Amino acid sequence: MTYDDTFDDKRKRVFIKHKICRFCADSSLKIDYKDSKNLAAFTTERGKIIPRRISGNCAKHQRLLALAIKRARNIALLPFTTAKIKTKEYREF
């Protein structure tokens, strides 16, 4: 039995890439570690930082963003992980 690799590869490529860095396009947008709502948009549901290849940020802004997210995590504005909450939910089912 042969395993169809090509099909599997196609299924993985579902994400949509933003081609323009949002912070370069709009200079009024500022990266601030205190602004947890906007930073949360660049993290996954689990609290991981979304990679540059998906968010489309330029290297400079991604660096600043990653620093801001890490600072926000340190002061409990953003979660390090949500694994604990997830397991609680699973137990209910």
Place this chain on the structure above:
Amino acid sequence: MNHYETIYIVNPTLDDDSLSEAITKFSDLIEKLKGSIVKVNEWGKRKLAYEVKRFDKGYYVVLDFCGLPKIVTELERNLKLDDRILKYLTVKIDENVDPKNLLSEEQKEDKIDESHNEQVEEKR
């Protein structure tokens, strides 16, 4: 002088008097160490992203000040010793600043905010 920003979380179960006492304690400390406070911004009670010392809520205070680096070490030492403080973070915003300029900028911003609020009220 450098421009710093310290954000700290106070125990949310404290009553109003001891809460304001805890906040003024650190503002006084900076003035005692010859630093100048630009702004003290109280965010109030907020939900924490994760539990800190068994608390799921915290009272956030943002302290904006100018001073020499030794102020930060002294301030952080005091924050660490205080039981009422759950967590703190200091960030250097700028180097070699004049606190007078920052204060005047802050006052301007406040005035703009006030006039904006007045306008909104008039519209209502």
